[in-house]
Every structure is written in C-alpha cells, then in structure tokens.
Amino acid sequence: MPLVLSGRKYARVVRASIRNRVTELNGSPPGLAVVIVGDNAASKVYVAAKEKACEKVGFHSSVIALSGETTEADILRLIDELNADDSVHGILVQLPLPDHISVDRVASAVMPEKDVDGFHPVNVGRLWRGEDGLFPCTPSGIVGLLHHHDIVLSGKNALIVGRSNIVGKPMAALLLRENCTVTVAHSRTVDLMKQCRKADILIAAVGRAEMIKRNWIKPGAVIVDVGMNRNSDGKLVGDVDYDDVFDVCSAITPVPGGVGPLTIAFLLENTFKARTNLLAK
Ligand code: NDP
Numbered sequence: 001m002p003l004v005l006s007g008r009k010y011a012r013v014v015r016a017s018i019r020n021r022v023t024e025l026n027g028s029p030p031g032l033a034v035v036i037v038g039d040n041a042a043s044k045v046y047v048a049a050k051e052k053a054c055e056k057v058g059f060h061s062s063v064i065a066l067s068g069e070t071t072e073a074d075i076l077r078l079i080d081e082l083n084a085d086d087s088v089h090g091i092l093v094q095l096p097l098p099d100h101i102s103v104d105r106v107a108s109a110v111m112p113e114k115d116v117d118g119f120h121p122v123n124v125g126r127l128w129r130g131e132d133g134l135f136p137c138t139p140s141g142i143v144g145l146l147h148h149h150d151i152v153l154s155g156k157n158a159l160i161v162g163r164s165n166i167v168g169k170p171m172a173a174l175l176l177r178e179n180c181t182v183t184v185a186h187s188r189t190v191d192l193m194k195q196c197r198k199a200d201i202l203i204a205a206v207g208r209a210e211m212i213k214r215n216w217i218k219p220g221a222v223i224v225d226v227g228m229n230r231n232s233d234g235k236l237v238g239d240v241d242y243d244d245v246f247d248v249c250s251a252i253t254p255v256p257g258g259v260g261p262l263t264i265a266f267l268l269e270n271t272f273k274a275r276t277n278l279l280a281k
Contacts, residue, residue: 001047001247001262002246002247002249002251002252003149003249003250003251003252004045004252004254004255005146005149005224005251005252005253005254005258006147006254006257006258007141007145007257007258007259007260007261007262008258008261009259010144010145010148010262010265011182011261011262011264011265013148013189014144014262014265014266014268014269015053015056015265015268018057018218018268018269018272019056019058020032021272022057022058022059022272023058023189027089027279028057028060029058029060029212029273030060030089030090030271030275031059031060031061031062031087031088031089031090031093031275032050032054032059032060032061032088032089032090032091032221032267032268032271033046033062033063033064033082033085033088033090033091033092033095033115034050034051034061034062034063034064034092034093035044035064035066035078035079035082035091035092035093035112036064036065036066036094037066037067037068037070037075037093037094037097037098038067038068038097038098039068039129040064040096040262043094043095043096043171044173047063047094049264050092050264050267051063053185053264053265053267053268054254054268054271057132057268059085059268059272060275062069062088063270064078066078066186068079068112069097070101071100071252072100072101072102072105072106075093075101075109076099076105076106076109079091079093079109080109081107081109081171082110082114082218083109083110083114084130085279088114088222089114089271089274089275089278090114090116090267090270090271090274090275091110091111091114091115091116092116092117092235093106093107093110093117093135094264094265099144100259103149107120107121107211108120110159112133112183113134113277113278114274114278115134115274116134116135116137116267116270116271116274117134117136117137117139117267117270118135118136118137118170118270119138119165119166120134123135124165124170124207125171127173127174128173128242131157131176131209134171134270134273134274135170135173135174135270136166136167137262137264137267137270138167138171138226138262138263138266139167139174140170140174140266140269140270141204141225141259141262141263141265141266142171142174142203142210142226142259142260142262143174143175144262144266144269145224145253145259145262146201146222146224147171149251151201151222153175153178153179154178154179154180155179155180155181155182156180156181156200156201157181157183157198157199157200157201158175158180158182158183158199158200158201158203159182159185159195159196159198159199159203160172160175160182160183160184160185160200160203160205161182161183161185161186161202161203161204161205161206161212161239162184162185162186162203162204162205162207162226163184163185163186164205164207164263167205167226168184168186168205169184169196171203171205172184175201175203175226180201182236183195183198183199193215193216196216196217196218197216197217197218198218199212199218199221199275200220200221201222201223201224202217202218202221202222202223202224202240203229204223204224204226204227204238204239204240205212205226205239207227207228207229207239208227208229208239209227209229209230209231209237209238209239210229210231210237210238210239210240210241210242210244211241212239212240212241213241213244213245213246214241214245214248215242217245217248217249217252218270219249220248220249220250221249221250222249222250222251222252223240223245223246223249223251223252223253224253224258224259225238225239225252225254225255225258226238226239226240226258226259227255228255228256228260229234230248236255237255238253238254238255238258240252240253240255240275242255257267
C-alpha cells in the first residue's frame, strides 16, 4: 500500500506552527493585503479562503476589491501605497487579471520583500541562484510535504510535467535545490510516457484530467498530483489516474486533499517570513 500524502493534514500542522509563532511575536501581527480586480467568481472564493486562513492564525488581512474597469495605472498606484504601508508585510494580487492589465508589470511593482506569491523577477532570480527569498507557494508546499514525510529527494530523478511560472518552473528550481536530477516536460515533449517511467519523483502540473496512467509509472515512484480538473462526471480529479496507479507507486497525493491545501498554508508561511525579514532590515 502506498503512503497517502495528505496535504490537508500537513497544512494543519503548518498552520498550527504559524499560530504558535504569531503568539510569540512582539509587536504587530503579520499583515497581508489581497488585491482582487473584477468579478471572477472563483477568484472571490480563493480570496475569501485566504482572508479566513489569515484570521485563523492571527494575521491581519485586508482585501481591496477593485472594479474590472480599473486601469493598470490605478493598480500600480495602489501597489505603491501598499509597498509603503508598514502594517502590510505581504501583498498578493489575485490572478487572473482583466486582459488590459499586464500581469508582469503588476508582479514587478510589488516590492520583492512583500512579494508573498514569489512572482517578482528578483525572487525568481534568487530562487534559481540558490539564495534566500520568497518563493511560489504551491511548489514550496510540495517540498514541505515531501520533507514532512521524510521522502528522500537527493539524487532522485524528478520529472515535472508542466512548465508554468506558477508551478512547473519554480518546482524545478526547488527540486534542483534539493539535489534532485530534474527534467521538465511540457506539451512538446516527445514520448512523455517514457520520461515518466524514469521518474522516482513525478510531479504532474498539467491540467488534464487523469492523463497519467499506471503504465507510465516507475514502480515505487513518489507521485505528487497538482492538477485540479473536473472529469466527465463533474468530479474533481487530478492529472494522474489515482485508482489506476495506486498500487504501483510508493507514495501519492490525493485530489482533493493533497496539494490543494498547501498553497494557502504556504502563503501564510511566506507572509510570516516577509514580516520577519522586513523587521530585520
Ligand atoms: P498552465 O496551464 O499554466 O500550465 C500547464 C502546463 O502543462 C504547460 O507547461 C503545458 O505545456 C503543459 N501541458 C499541457 N498539456 C500537456 C500535455 N498533453 N503533455 C505534457 N504537458 C502538457 O497550468 P498551471 O501550471 O497553472 O496549473 C497546472 C494544474 O495545476 C492545473 O490543473 C491547475 O488547476 C492546478 N493548480 C493547482 C494548484 C493547487 O492545488 N493549489 C495551484 C496551481 C495550479 P506548454 O508550456 O508547452 O503549453
């Protein structure tokens, strides 16, 4: 039987640790400002979840909701104000943004020390250079989860399927820092199944329901399924066919309850870290 890597349980451990550290702080609690632009229903749900998570660990949070017609200049002005506000330690701009706003310009406007999403080019550079910084929440959470379960990473062949800036690429950088031998696959990869079969650690971050099957898996592999998809029955499933691969792998994250809960838990970690680093400056 493989080890089921429960992100839900691990996220609880992370939140409890943060809550304890908050009670030991002198001075103001960590503060997170979340900017949401437009009327995206899923974004509203995510933002509400982030607000609630902040409250539960004793952070101060504020949500700034702007209309979908807000100009890029107005958003950049707001970010400048938040950068200058000492009670705000972390700034998160909820994606997606309306088409007339450049995600890159907005991400670059957040000062690196408050960039709790880890999207600023300075933090991206620090990540790849092996320096300290704020790094994307989902991949950071995955590394935390693997460590929590004492899964050996050093020297292992890791394959990441997906090369997005949010998951795939930072995941590759973090696993390289863990001394994995890292391969990144994507939609142009030739013979993906063959690549998967070489992987001791397989991270699927594609967004295609249950595309990875049993005969793609190296026996004993550790599988982390980042994908969140609806199958034809409307059920939430990952990129990996969980039931099909279950008894071939040595460990696997379920969907839901695997990677999903880690993202907000590590947003809280990043916000705590941002506060600590800003006060140390
Ligand atoms: P993107 O759409 O930005 O990236 C998907 C990647 O998958 C791309 O690099 C793409 O390749 C690659 N890809 C697409 N089709 C194939 C294929 N047939 N074979 C191999 N590679 C393929 O997605 P994200 O990285 O943002 O998210 C990936 C999944 O993870 C989604 O299901 C998303 O919902 C989920 N997710 C979950 C999170 C959580 O649980 N907290 C957080 C973030 C994401 P190419 O670059 O060539 O186009």
